[in-house]
Amino acid sequence: MDHPAATWQPAATLDRLRARARLLSQVRCFFDSRGVLEVETPCLSAAATPDPALESFAVPCRAGSAQEIRHLYLQTSPEFAMKRLLAAGAGDIYQVTRAFRDGERGRWHNPEFTMLEWYRVGFDHWRLMDEVADLVASVLPGTGEFTRVSYRALFLQVLDLDPLACTGDQLAAKARAHGIDIAGRLDHQAWLDLLFTHVLEPRLAGRAVFVHGFPAAQAALARLDPDDPRTAQRFELYVDGIELANGFHELSDPGEQRARFAADQERRRAAGLPSVATDERFLAALEAGMPDCAGVALGVDRLLMLAEQADRIDDVLAFPLERA
């Protein structure tokens, strides 16, 4: 532990800690006034997300009197547990909790961060976008209009390329043309992510934009769009070029969810990543029946950064990773 004399103090100022408390209070008021129930679900689980882009912390646990150590996982989001509550008839629910993602550290990332996640029964993703906009507008009053653009339209507008009908080579050429110097081989999705982060995100600066209709390969737990199954009913809110929220019209079909999990596990294996236990309890909840709903996960620390015009996530955290 280096320099405890220098690093025992919080990174955020006391004013910022007060601003965080006000934000949390505002969030609770927002949902309580709409009749959305606050829930708490475990941070530790026997299962983890198989998404190859997410690295879960595994925690060794003594199991009662057993000699062997087993592992539980810290959640990368409360999604599976909250969907189990939905299947149990909980109705509209929200939660402010910690999410944990190993290997993610930077100006906008701390491996431990605060997630606001909520689910609305009977909403589709369009109606949920309205509610996300209402919440964010109440916290960031100067925001102005929340516009909407499809993932495909954004690529066509800025790069003159159809992300749903182009080759990896075309994407690579676009990256080169925009001065991106990257070595090595990327798969199709990685090229899309590269162009999205390096070229498209900066174009979203200075305004609030919902990007919707992500490619099916990036559907995560969202339904595919019945009108265009190459895309998913998934949206992301960008405020001033910062990714703030990720929402879905939730997939409730257990067969398709299981197939997606299997595909993810295979991608993990192919990438040499450790396999993780599949959340069978979540799948069992889908088998029992989850109501038609839309859900969204929002980064509370980033929302606070925007409200406070903070430069780095450390500025709004009591103790970021290096001081924890």
Added chain:
Amino acid sequence: MATYSTNEFRGGLKIMLDGDPYTIVENEFVKPGKGQAFNRVKVRNLKTGRVIEKTFRSGESVEAADVMEVDLQYLYNDGETWHFMHPESYEQYIADANAVGDAVKWIKDQDMCTITLWNGAPLTVDPPNFVTLKITETDPGLKGDTSGGGGKPATLETGAVVRVPLFVQTDELIKVDTRSGEYVSRAKED
């Protein structure tokens, strides 16, 4: 061969790219919530000084550059090579004109310099931030001098030419900021 993973990237880290040693100037972790993570870096080529931008997929490894900084005492030069010595180990290092660069204008015997070594050999030489040098030649600088702009050129004992105030004369010692190449003040003997 030592390597660094992208999650070790930080300003000042020395890495090899395309056969040249680089230092990381800026490192940005970029990741869409459910997508591929990247490290966007600005790196400076330690041989050429040129700064470029590169992107790496997070988790990739790069070769570490064997680059370190060491404080050495300047001994002498023979016109082609400049000789330095470690004040404690007495180990000698020889730098060529390329490595010495601009420092040649400012250093005199026994000055302590910061040398960047690559694979044990001098890559760049940084003179002290301030040096005290004697003026070997300058005009008397009478008022009415038509050179205008304030000041006059003065040649220093190292051969460097700097602009000095009119009142400063030949054989005087002056303090120079080596980073800007500018006169700072008169100096006492150092």
